[in-house]
Amino acid sequence: MVAHHADSRDCITDSPEEYRHKSAVLDSHSTVIGRDPATIERSKHVFVDPTDLLAARSEMRSFIEAGTTHLILHVSAPYPVGIMQRLVEEVAEPLRREYAPG
Numbered sequence: 001m002v003a004h005h006a007d008s009r010d011c012i013t014d015s016p017e018e019y020r021h022k023s024a025v026l027d028s029h030s031t032v033i034g035r036d037p038a039t040i041e042r043s044k045h046v047f048v049d050p051t052d053l054l055a056a057r058s059e060m061r062s063f064i065e066a067g068t069t070h071l072i073l074h075v076s077a078p079y080p081v082g083i084m085q086r087l088v089e090e091v092a093e094p095l096r097r098e099y100a101p102g
Contacts, residue, residue, distance in 0.1 A: 004033060008041035008070065016066035019044065023067045043070040050080045053090045060095055 009026060013019050027037040044063045048056045060071050073091075075083055 004035075006040060008043055010043045010045070010072075012045075016062040019063060019066040019068070041069050042067050043072060044068045045072045045074055047074045047076075048087070048091075050075060050083050050086075053086060056087075057091045057095060060091065061098070064095065064099060 011019055011022050013022065023042060026040065030037040030040065046056060046059055046063070056073070060068075063071065073087060075087075080086075
């Protein structure tokens with residue numbers, strides 16, 4: 001179904017290895033029907049512990065390396081003061097620099 005109709009796929013899995021496997025299956029199905037697998041965005045939800053942003057960055061890195069193209073961060077309420085800015089500065093921007101093309 002995803003290979004035929006979807007522009008994105010949100011994969012629910014806890015391990016990068018399983019994520020890679022599910023992506024490979026999707027790639028195979030896409031190729032069989034003549035669709036370029038790269039046209040399907042790959043997303044993953046990451047649950048963030050505000051007291052350990054390094055762990056969130058590490059988890060995100062492992063899923064980026066497994067093929068994720070879109071990461072969705074979840075922080076549970078109550079939200080610590082300044083958490084959004086910290087996520088940008090301590091998680092998103094370092095990963096953006098690390099994986100920037102060129």
